Amino acid sequence: MGALLEIDNLQTHFHTSGGTVKAVDGVSYDVNAGETVAVVGESGSGKSVTALSILRLIPKPPGEIVGGEIRFQGKNLAFCSEDEIRSIRGKDISMIFQEPMTSLNPVLSIGMQLTEPMLAHMDMSEADARERAVKLLEMVGINEPRRRVDQFPHHLSGGMRQRVMIAMSLACEPKLIIADEPTTALDVTIQAQILELMKNLTRDLGVAMIIITHNLGVVARYADRVNVMYAGRIVETGTATDIYHRPRHPYTLALLKSVPRMDRPRQEKLDPVDGQPPDLTRLDGGCSFRPRCKFAVAKCAESYPPLEQMGDLHFSACFRSKEELAEIEL
């Protein structure tokens, strides 16, 4: 059996007055059933655009999926009809957004928002859907679910709203949940609660998950595999252990070294990545990390390095991965 979701050479571009922004420029990755895959990258790396492309939530114009395939259970979502994608969106694939403050409708009760996908996708009566909504709220750890179901988002705290979002994403028994920065807007103690909840629920229900984040720490505990993105491409992919302990791409290495860590002795100076991320309208044919890279050589300007195998599941897109970077252990 193939993977649950296969993204193959996805290209999503935005046509703006300043030129074409190649937000996603040839991204490929798989998600197997029940697996948690993390996509890590900084703002503008294309991690969210990839996720939005899966559900065809890219506003068009200016955005457009210009190439590649997104196969979900054999069906190509990138170019299927609007009706087909609607039957999958919220049912087989659901989404958790970053901002629990803005992603819930302020004028609809929690119950209405929770039952909406069930009424749309599952053959359910309103009473049954309401019962299930109460059960879901209980499942995500909201106390007094029967009272909460009639409340409105402004009655709830940020952490509670994110729990409601998780309940919504689980409403139609999805096979895949895409969580776009699910804990970024939350405080650390609440973040720990939410991550633990998401891990337990996805494990118990056998749901696959894509977690998109900029925080390397957040996914170390939860991800089976990690994809690192930079300037619209995956630069390195591997198991969490590969990425955190044996990074082979200079960007991954630089990212890991630039964060102060609680578990290591304090350094005198942080080791930042110099320079700025590139302008996505002005990419040349070479490696886009080249101007900031400590390992860059002449060859890096000539062509974009392909993903090369480093280990079992470990791939890195750098000409120097097997040379200078081959022995690095963190």
Add this chain to the structure above:
Amino acid sequence: MSEAQASAGKDYGSQFRGEVSDEILVTVKDLKMHFPITEGVLIPRKVAEVKAVDGLDFYIRRGETLGLVGESGCGKTTTGRCILRLEDPTGGQIIYDGKDICQLNGKEMIDIRRKVQVIFQDPFSSLNPRMKIGDIIGEPLRVHGIITDEAKRRERIGYLLGRCGLHPDFADRYPHEMSGGQRQRVGIARALAMEPEFIICDEAVSALDVSIQAQVINLLEELREEFNLTYLFISHDLSVVRHICHRVAVMYLGHMVELADCDELFDHPLHPYSQALLNAVPIPDPELEKTREHQIIKGEIPSPINPPSGCVFHPRCPLAVDSCKKNIPDFREVRKGHWVACTEV
């Protein structure tokens, strides 16, 4: 209390972070900031209060970086705003260099405002989009009449931009032409323009991407050494605070629950809230994370309108006993320079 703290906390144990003098620059005594909640349009009457800050005592030494950590709503930003006198505190004293700034009149405040600057969190909303970068940085110089000569002012702006790692040509650009990291450097250059002594960094690096964050943290540290600055570093990011601060104060619901030297606090946190907070920080190491025990703290932060009686942390506290519901714990010194507000440790 602050003098006792000062004499006790002499052993900084903070390598890499430079010398700190014993001179105290800012003392905060029993600071209270309550915001009224009113009802009625024509004749508003007070129906309740948000106790954003409810009795803080601490001091900051000259040349030191004091970290103020806590979750949203704990009052850390309000504390910073009170020291800037952007709020008029409900009670208590803020003594800056021997003067109680709450008692100063407008004219006397001008002098303080020159010496105390602030760097805000959001580099997108803290720069006026209609002003050129040069005008943003030069405005305080012009307003305070420090450099009246246009050409000299431009020269100074160019120097400040350069010192913050930007090309002097940026002076003629607008904020929208710059990235988040560049804008935050402009915010820092603006704060430096007045040659301040004391800078309040309110989540100054929180909005930045990790690779850019490290650049800005290094810049802040270099500037502290070069210009002999004192920082109040307000942040919710504990790993950044551990990196940059000499001493750290932990706040919860308007109260200070723990204050200690940075290494002491991170190696031996005593207050159950500090312990939970440190434990909740994810570590980028999959093996360590999978085996590490997570003591996840239950419940949510209560409302500061109606805070719990006694110790404000007791409803979520694993150590709570009956007396915690009634008695407000003293902020006491348990070890040299290590202060904690808990009776059970």
